[in-house]
Amino acid sequence: MRTTRAVVASALAAGLLLLQAACRREPAALGQAVPPSGPQQGGFVIVAIPADLATLNEYHWGTGASELQVIDMLFPTLMQEQPDYHLHPPSFAPRLASSWEFSQDNRTLTFSLRRDAFWSDGVPVTAEDVRFTFQVQKDPRIGSPGLEIKDFISHVEVVDPFTVRFHFTRVYPYQLMDANDGHIVPAHAWGKIPFEQWAETDFMTRMVTCGPFRFASFSPQQTLILDRDPTYWGQPRPYLNRVIFRVIPEASSQVNQLLGGQVHVVPMVPPRLAERVKSSRDVDLVEVPSRTWGFIAWNNRHPLFRDRRVRRAMTYAINRKNAVDTAYHGFARLAVGPILSSMWAFNRNLPQFPYDPEQARALLREAGWLPSPADGTLMRNGTPFTFDLLYPATNPIRQDLALMIQSDLAKIGVRVRPQPIEYTTMVARLESGDFAASMSAWEEATKVDLTGTWATPGPGQGSNNFVAYSNPEVDRLIAAARLEPDHTRAKVILDRIQELIVEDQPVTFLYESTLLVGVSRAIKGADINASSVFFNIEEWYWGS
Amino acid sequence: MLRWLLRRAAAGVVLVWLVATATFFLVAATPGNITQHIESQRLTPEARARWRRDFGLDQPLPLRYARWLAAVGRGDLGHSWLHHRRVAVILGETLPRTLILASLGLALEILGGIAVALVQIRRPHGVLDRLLSTTTLTAYALPTFWIGLLLVYVFAYRLPLFPPSHMLSPAGEMASGWPRMLDLAHHLVLPAVTIGLTGMGAVARYLRGSLLDERLEHYVLAARARGCSAARAMWVHALPNALLPLVTLVGLSLPFLVSGSLVIEVVFAWPGMGRAMYEAALARDVPLLMGGTLVATIAVVVGNFVADILYTVIDPRIRR
Numbered sequence: 055m056r057t058t059r060a061v062v063a064s065a066l067a068a069g070l071l072l073l074q075a076a077c078r079r080e081p082a083a084l085g086q087a088v089p090p091s092g093p094q095q096g097g098f099v100i101v102a103i104p105a106d107l108a109t110l111n112e113y114h115w116g117t118g119a120s121e122l123q124v125i126d127m128l129f130p131t132l133m134q135e136q137p138d139y140h141l142h143p144p145s146f147a148p149r150l151a152s153s154w155e156f157s158q159d160n161r162t163l164t165f166s167l168r169r170d171a172f173w174s175d176g177v178p179v180t181a182e183d184v185r186f187t188f189q190v191q192k193d194p195r196i197g198s199p200g201l202e203i204k205d206f207i208s209h210v211e212v213v214d215p216f217t218v219r220f221h222f223t224r225v226y227p228y229q230l231m232d233a234n235d236g237h238i239v240p241a242h243a244w245g246k247i248p249f250e251q252w253a254e255t256d257f258m259t260r261m262v263t264c265g266p267f268r269f270a271s272f273s274p275q276q277t278l279i280l281d282r283d284p285t286y287w288g289q290p291r292p293y294l295n296r297v298i299f300r301v302i303p304e305a306s307s308q309v310n311q312l313l314g315g316q317v318h319v320v321p322m323v324p325p326r327l328a329e330r331v332k333s334s335r336d337v338d339l340v341e342v343p344s345r346t347w348g349f350i351a352w353n354n355r356h357p358l359f360r361d362r363r364v365r366r367a368m369t370y371a372i373n374r375k376n377a378v379d380t381a382y383h384g385f386a387r388l389a390v391g392p393i394l395s396s397m398w399a400f401n402r403n404l405p406q407f408p409y410d411p412e413q414a415r416a417l418l419r420e421a422g423w424l425p426s427p428a429d430g431t432l433m434r435n436g437t438p439f440t441f442d443l444l445y446p447a448t449n450p451i452r453q454d455l456a457l458m459i460q461s462d463l464a465k466i467g468v469r470v471r472p473q474p475i476e477y478t479t480m481v482a483r484l485e486s487g488d489f490a491a492s493m494s495a496w497e498e499a500t501k502v503d504l505t506g507t508w509a510t511p512g513p514g515q516g517s518n519n520f521v522a523y524s525n526p527e528v529d530r531l532i533a534a535a536r537l538e539p540d541h542t543r544a545k546v547i548l549d550r551i552q553e554l555i556v557e558d559q560p561v562t563f564l565y566e567s568t569l570l571v572g573v574s575r576a577i578k579g580a581d582i583n584a585s586s587v588f589f590n591i592e593e594w595y596w597g598s
Numbered sequence: 599m600l601r602w603l604l605r606r607a608a609a610g611v612v613l614v615w616l617v618a619t620a621t622f623f624l625v626a627a628t629p630g631n632i633t634q635h636i637e638s639q640r641l642t643p644e645a646r647a648r649w650r651r652d653f654g655l656d657q658p659l660p661l662r663y664a665r666w667l668a669a670v671g672r673g674d675l676g677h678s679w680l681h682h683r684r685v686a687v688i689l690g691e692t693l694p695r696t697l698i699l700a701s702l703g704l705a706l707e708i709l710g711g712i713a714v715a716l717v718q719i720r721r722p723h724g725v726l727d728r729l730l731s732t733t734t735l736t737a738y739a740l741p742t743f744w745i746g747l748l749l750v751y752v753f754a755y756r757l758p759l760f761p762p763s764h765m766l767s768p769a770g771e772m773a774s775g776w777p778r779m780l781d782l783a784h785h786l787v788l789p790a791v792t793i794g795l796t797g798m799g800a801v802a803r804y805l806r807g808s809l810l811d812e813r814l815e816h817y818v819l820a821a822r823a824r825g826c827s828a829a830r831a832m833w834v835h836a837l838p839n840a841l842l843p844l845v846t847l848v849g850l851s852l853p854f855l856v857s858g859s860l861v862i863e864v865v866f867a868w869p870g871m872g873r874a875m876y877e878a879a880l881a882r883d884v885p886l887l888m889g890g891t892l893v894a895t896i897a898v899v900v901g902n903f904v905a906d907i908l909y910t911v912i913d914p915r916i917r918r
Contacts, residue, residue, distance in 0.1 A: 100768065105877065109682055115649050116680060118636055197648035253652050254677040256684075273771055274681070274691055275869030276764060298768050302867055307763055310755060478630035478882055485634060506642065516643025 093579060097596040098296035101319040102308040106275055106301055111244075111257040112237050113190050113198040119497060120321075123586050124299065127280060128263040129237035130288075132165055132184070133230075137585040139500045142398045143541050146230060149288070150179065150238060150264075160225045160539075163233055167216045171287045173240050174263045181218035185210045186241035188220075195249040203235050227539050228501050238264070266292045266592045275301050293579070293595035312337055312572045320572040321587045325385040325451070331572045340582045343396040344569035347389045348452070348495040349561040350443070350459065355522045356490045358441055363421045365559040369407045371414035371466045377458040378565040381451050385570060389563035391552045392508055396566070396584070399502045399545055401552040407559070414466050425467045432467040440469035441490035444483065447474035452493040455564065484520045494561075500585075502548065504532045508555060523560035606906070610899040617895045618670075618888065622663055625884055631655050632679050632882045653679055653884075666888065675892070676885035680878065685889035688874060693856065693893060695765060696870035700859045702786060703793025704851060708844070710794050711801020718802065719809045719832075730802070738799030746792040746865040753788060760787050763867035789866040793859065797851070804847055808840040815839075842913055849905030856897040 108116030112125050133146035133154070151165040171179040188210040191198050206226065211219040220233045243262040247255055261269035266288060267280035278299040282292045300317060302308045309327045311317040313334050323331055323339065331339045352359035352368065359365055378386050393400045423432040423439055432439035443459065445452040456472040463470050470491075475483070483489050496507065496518075509532045510524040511517035531551045538544040556563075571582050578597040581590045632653060633646040650656055654665070669676055675685035714734055718727040737745065754762035761767065761784060770781025812818060813836055821831045860872030871890060878886040 098768075106681070108680055111682075114682055115632070115652075116636065116682075194648060195652075197645060197652050201648075202642045202644055253679075253682065256682055258683075271771075273766075273869070274688065275867075275873060276766065277768060277771060279768075300764070300768065301869070302763060303864060303873075304763075304867070307867065310762065314755070314758070316761075476630075476880070478632075478635050478880065479628070480630075481634035482630035516647065518643065 092597075093293055093593075093595045095293050095595075096295055097293075098298055099294055099318045099577065099594065100298045100300050100316070101321065102302045102311065102317045103278075103299050103321070104301070104303055104305070104308075107278060107299070109257065110261065110269065111239070111252075111255075113196050113239070113252070114257070115197070115253065123321075123588055124278070124280070125237055126265070126586060127267045127297070127588060127591055128261070128265040128269060129239060130171070130179070130264050131234055131237055132167075133234050135231070135234065135500065135585060137583040137589065139584070140396050140398060143227065143502070144231065144500050146234065154230075156229075160229070161222050163220045163222070163229060164213070165218050165220075165233075167218065168287060169216055171264060172285055173243070174261070174268045174283060174285070175243070176285075177240070177242050177262075178215075179238065179240075179264055180215040181212040182215070183238050183241045184218040185212050186245055187236060187238045190239060190244075190249075191236055193249050196252055198236075203232055207232065224537075225539060226537055227541060227544060228503070231501055240264070267297060270296070277301070288592070290592050292592040294591070297591065309572065312574070315574070318574040318577060319587070321569075323570040323572045325381075325383040325568075325570065328383060328385055328570050331570075336575055338573050338575050340571040340573055340580075341385070342569040342571065342582060342584050343387075343394075344567050345394060345396075345498040345500070345584065346495055346569075347394060347498065347566045348455075348493065348564045349389065350564060351484070351489075351492045351494045351521045351561050352559075353487065353489055353491065353521060354524070354560055355487060356441075358439065358490060361421050362558050363417045364423070365562070366407070366557075367414040367417035367421070367466075368463070368468075369559050369562045370410045370417065371468070372459055372462045372562060373409040374407075374562070374564060375409065377455055377462070380458065381454040382565060382567065385568045386565040387568070389566045391556045391563060392504060393502060393548065393552055394498055394566055397498075397500075397502060398541075399548045401549040403549075404552055404556045407556075411466050418466070423467075430467045431469055438469060439467065440471070442471045442473045443491045443493065444473050444475050444480050444489055445493035446477040446480055448477065449493075452495075456493055487520070487522065502544075503536060504548075504551060505536060508532065508551075508560075521560050523555075523558070525554060525558055528554050528558075606903055610903060613899055614892065614895045618892050619663075619667075621891045622666065622884075622888060623659075625882070625887055626659055626662070628882065630882055632884075635881045666885075670892070675889040678878070678883055678886040680881045680883040680886065685885050688886060689871065689889055689893055692869065692871040692874045695868065696856060696859055696863070696872060698782075699786065699789055699862070699868055699870060700793065700854060700856070702790040703859070703862075704797070704848070704854070706790055706794025707797035707851075708801055708848065710798040712805060712841075714798060714802040715805035715809060716832075716837075718806050719813070722806075722810060727806075731806075734799035734802050736799075737795045738797070740796070742792060742796050743861050743865050745795055746789070746862060749788050749792055750865070761785050762788070765869055789862050789868055792862060792865075801844065801847065804843050805840060808843055809836060812836040812840045845905060845909055845912060849902055849909075852898060852901030852905065856894045 103120060107121045107124055108114070108118070109121060110125055110128065112122065112129070130150040132149060132151040134149045135144045135146055138145055150167055150171055152168050154163060154165045156163050165184070167179065167181060167184070173179060188204065188207070190196055191204050192201055194201065206223050208221045208223050211221065213219050222229055240262040243260060258269065258272050263269060263283070266283060266286045268283040270279040270281040272278050280297045282295050286292070302311060302317070305324045306327060308317065308320045309323060309331060312320045312331065315336065328339060331337055350368070352365050354360060375388055378388055387395060391401065391404050418432060422434045424434070425431065426433045443456050445456045453472070453474065460470040460472055480492065484492060484494070506518045508519060508523060509517070509529050511519060528551055531547050535544050535547040535551065538547060571587055573580060573582065576597050577594055579590070579593040579595050581593070583589050631650065633649045654662060677683065678685055678688055681688060714730050718730050721727055750762045753760050765785050766778070766781050770778050773781065818831050818836050821835050822828070856871065859870065860876055862868060863870045863873040864876065875887065875890040878890065
């Protein structure tokens with residue numbers, strides 16, 4: 055009996071070891087992960103992503119920043135936007151278009167397309183694809199946000215198979231950027247699908263692409279695999295044979311696998327894990343200023359925060375520098391105004407709001423809020439100064455910030471109740487105005503247009519200005535800046551808008567986060583910048 | 599018997615309809631909708647409004663319900679709003695993955711529990727019995743995700759014997775036949791053991807109790823008196839009868855097979871139905887959420903139905 059048991063146990067152990075040995079061939083089984091040296095073709099890169107990409111059709115519902123980075127490897131834009139928005143409005147380099155030219159009155163813009171570009175099924179890319187893409191962007195049945203972006207483009211004309219002309223209804227500074235917005239999609243393949251059926255079409259099964267990589271396979275909740283397109287027409291041609299996007303929901307698992315070598319790129323390392331990545335000998339931590347910025351949204355319609363003195367007092371009472379440094383472990387900058395400090399249009403002389411509880415108390419006293427003798431809570435007409443501060447329950451950084459804000463405001467007699475709330479529910483409450491304050495964030499576009507977030511929406515007009523900020527002078531200036539074709543003159547107007555908004559403090563500006571990208575040191579040639587982690591994916595290669 | 603079967607089947611259909619209807623209205627009553635799931639300035643309110651209309655969210659609730667019910671009646675679960683793919687296809691992909699993991703976990707839980715109980719019963723109240731009771735009940739009391747993370751830490755990072763997550767490695771995904779099966783088995787070890795470890799305590803406890811009772815029953819004593827060995831009395835006579843309460847326990851565990859492994863799926867990045875449902879709930883992807891609920895409810899009803907039938911087969915007294 056004892057012998058039998060021993061045999062069974064040894065067999066089990068041997069089986070497990072065999073199983074384990076048989077399965078530990080991971081990267082090698084895929085071919086050559088690490089070719090010998092120098093920029094040469096071959097190998098693959100595994101990128102960790104937290105969830106499946108919702109779609110690879112940019113004009114579908116659900117296209118976010120992660121989707122766009124991958125779509126950019128598969129579909130071309132007319133031009134490539136350069137990461138130089140810190141100096142001036144972004145410039146452009148040729149991509150599908152080899153050249154472009156404005157008419158004398160600036161009302162038409164003509165693009166000459168490359169003649170050697172082909173879709174992955176061998177069909178040439180032509181002006182008709184550009185025209186079809188514009189039709190997709192403007193059709194309300196598709197519902198793409200492009201409908202507003204292309205507001206001032208009346209139509210797109212096919213001049214000849216390789217020349218396409220955009221007609222504008224007005225002259226304004228972002229004509230080039232708006233014409234370029236959105237990736238070109240294949241008219242001959244996707245044009246066969248009626249627009250009514252787009253929302254219900256699985257485009258992963260109809261991938262006809264035209265980028266350095268092509269779609270290879272998709273396994274839901276596991277991997278998305280892109281292979282090098284051997285017929286790619288652009289320069290340089292990619293060195294890597296394959297890019298594998300692997301779904302790893304947990305951020306700490308992503309980092310563990312990066313450090314263990316099972317994953318080569320983690321596009322978003324949480325600040326709390328940054329030191330671990332930094333101290334590794336095999337992995338680099340690339341720090342890029344991101345365009346995400348966070349703020350405390352005060353509901354400007356709420357009785358507590360209607361008065362700008364109260365909002366200014368809140369900003370003075372919060373030790374923002376300390377809160378941001380603590381929550382982000384030093385990997386974020388203090389935000390000061392409505393335009394990111396990394397952008398060309400940022401006003402470097404904005405009024406400062408240092409941590410000054412005395413100033414906060416004085417402003418609140420002026421607004422009628424006095425400490426109660428019992429416990430020091432601020433009171434006005436018998437009402438205590440107390441409110442709920444909403445934050446997404448799944449976001450630990452915003453939770454830390456909310457707790458530090460609660461503690462700072464308690465010192466001046468303001469009682470804050472931090473309220474974790476499920477994300478979609480929170481957005482619904484913000485949109486309906488059912489909130490007092492929330493920890494929110496935006497990801498800013500490279501186009502400086504303050505209309506959507508800071509202007510007073512007209513009747514029936516939609517707006518992202520959910521804090522209901524309204525200042526007629528700001529509205530007037532935003533409209534003027536939007537139409538000013540000269541960016542030096544526009545900067546003067548934008549400087550004044552920033553001053554007015556900062557003085558009003560419709561929100562308390564908190565942080566501008568840094569994008570932390572973990573990359574295996576063996577990967578060479580990567581230029582990870584503010585435009586995209588995969589900005590020059592064609593030039594990535596495996597070093598020795 | 600046939601009337602009983604028909605009555606149970608009819609009750610099952612009504613139950614599925616009730617659960618699905620209640621879920622539909624609960625989801626509708628939850629604040630927020632799919633168009634509020636993404637935080638992006640690029641997404642204008644006008645674009646959000648257009649998507650809301652496309653998804654039919656501007657229609658009155660009773661009309662949306664009637665349309666959904668009619669479509670389900672035709673066997674059409676619709677398209678996922680989040681993934682732009684047919685719900686039936688998504689469920690067809692994810693349900694088997696959940697079933698593989700959960701059934702293996704359940705098997706480990708039952709077999710492990712039986713093994714532990716059999717060891718315990720050899721010397722009731724002895725040191726080994728107490729030690730095993732404490733260990734298995736501690737595992738039962740600990741949160742599943744904690745045990746999962748502990749196993750990952752020890753057996754995937756400290757001693758890199760097993761993969762920490764996923765169902766297949768990138769190489770396994772591209773392979774077929776045996777290499778793929780081996781890769782799958784390798785990935786199954788940690789999550790299945792986690793499920794097995796957490797549930798083993800309950801099985802062992804039930805079985806130990808009922809074995810202690812059965813041991814003293816007259817038929818076991820009679821068998822011993824007839825010269826039957828202690829082992830034979832235990833294995834052949836006591837054990838089959840002691841296993842009866844386990845059928846109920848397993849019947850109650852059946853819902854877990856389809857819906858209960860969510861935590862495990864998240865910890866181990868297992869691409870199953872639990873995770874798909876979790877993401878659908880967060881994104882308010884109504885068609886996928888409703889499709890998943892329907893499948894899970896049907897599975898539970900059918901599972902319990904099968905357990906009832908099994909019970910009548912195993913224990914002839916029930917049939918009377």
